[in-house]
Amino acid sequence: MLIVADENIPLLDSFFGDIGEIRRVNGRTLTRDEVQDADVLLVRSVTRVDRALLEGSRVRFVGTATIGTDHVDQGWLQEQGIGFAAAPGCNAVSVAEYVLSVLSLHAEHRGLADWSSQTIGIVGVGNVGGELARMLQRLDFTVKLCDPPRQDAEPEQTDAFVSLAEVLECDVVTLHTPLTRAGAYPTHRMIAAKELAMMGPDQLLINAGRGEVIDGEALLEQLRQTDAPTVALDVWEHEPNIKPDLVDRVWLATPHIAGYSLEGKMQGTEMIYQALCRYLGLPVRKKSGQFLPEPALSKVSFTSSADENEAVQVALRACYDPRRDDARLRLSMSGNPEDRARAFDQLRRDYPVRRECSSLKVQLKGSSKSLQDSFRSIGFKLKI
Structure with missing residues (x-):
């Protein structure tokens, strides 16, 4: 069995090596010829999987190690x-x-x-938005949820959701929707000139979902105004050909790496491994946890004199500080468009190991229950 796989999917040999021969490919530039003799295709979001890529091939199973699926023509695969x-x-x-x-x-x-x-206003309350909402609510943030498809599907929970207009009044608006172009609630360019004009300079707009959910041209025009909101973008229209002018204008810019923790990547591989095993009728023998290495930073300690807000944020940033990714992306924005596109992909391909908060043990000496609860809400391991 031949498995053609994006070279940036982690632990390919560990999970799939005993199932078949693995051929690593560049997911961004994958061609029909490279996949014609494959039985299994494993991709990430940079590969468009459809009739143009697979017609006439031997492929019988496709797995994407991502939460999003808008890059895959599932209807054609099913046919x-x-x-x-x-x-x-x-x-x-x-x-x-x-x-x-x-x-x-x-x-x-x-x-x-x-x-x-x-x-905090959360637009899109699926796996990511739901997880974020739970963390924020446990940390005593006021959270408003906007998800019209869920609101329609869960009429008994209708009071839990608000309109997009109401969410846009929040101090922070964070987007976590899939990218859809059809249906009752398409998300393509859902945030355009009208919506951006509703936000002011004291507000923060975060997009860590899909780049095309925001109209990039409208956003750039809004950011040229003196009353524009603060903006943090992890995802962009037309990746990897992102606009350097937009990078210059946003407050925080990162190269589509919000979900790039080592744990997240490895769980993605594990999930498509499990699915392939079920498809082939094979036993599931491996779990991502058995391959997790020891973290570089394993323990931090706070005394009873620690300020609660400061302690939580120090530990949080010890695990991940987005300013480092912001600096790397801004440094990559020189040169011609082809150079910038290659640099964007390289930042993702060569992304340094980043561990989730669950990898860090926090020792608390004489701390309050409130501080303990805050650390637990985020997922830190506690030693009291």
């Missing part, structure tokens, strides 16, 4: 009898922690003594 699996929720914790770190920096940027005084 051809080709098995398909994604990895929904694999990096939900990673993205939620990314947003928490951004919120921490934004509170510092605005001089807020209590970061939980910010009201």
Whole structure:
């Protein structure tokens, strides 16, 4: 059995080496010829999987190690009898922690003594948005949820959701929707000139979902105004050909890595491994946890004199500080468009190891129950 796989999917040999021969490919430039003799195709979001790529090939199973599926023509795969699996929720914790770190920096940027005084509007309450909402609510943030498809599907929970207009009044608006172009609630360019004009300079807009959910041209025009909101983007229209002018204008810019924790990546691989095993009728023998290495930073300690807000944010940023990714992306924006596109992909391909908060043990000496609860809410391991 030949398995053609994106070279950037981690642990390919560990999970799939005893199932078949593995051929690694560049997912961004994958061609029909490279996949014609494959039995299994494993991809990430940079590969468009459809009739143009697979017609006439031997492929009988496609797995994407991502939560999003808008790059895969699932209807065509189903018509051809080709098995398909994604990895929904694999990096939900990673993205939620990314947003928490951004919120921490934004509170510092605005001089807020209590970061939980910010009201947070979450647009898209699936695996990622739901995980983020749970963390924020446990941390005593005021959270408003907007998800019209869920609101329609869960009429008994209708009071739990608000309109997009109401969410856009929050101190922070963070986007976690899939990219859809059809149906009752398409998300393609859902945030355009009208919506951006509703936000002011004291607000923060975060997009760690899909780049095309925001109209990039409208955003750039809005950011040229003096009353524009603060913006943090992890995802961009037309990746990897992102606009350097937009990078210059946003407050925080990262190269589509919000979900790039080691745990998130490995869970994505594990989920498509499990799906392939089920498809082939093979026993599932491996779990991502058995391959996790020891973290570079394993322990931090706080005494009874630690300020609660500061302690939580110090530990959070010790695990992940988005300013490092921001600096790397801005440094990559020189040169011609081809150079910039290659640099964007390289930042993702060569991304340094990043661990989730669950990898860090926090020792608390004489701490309050409130501080303990805050650390537990994020997922840190506690030693009291």
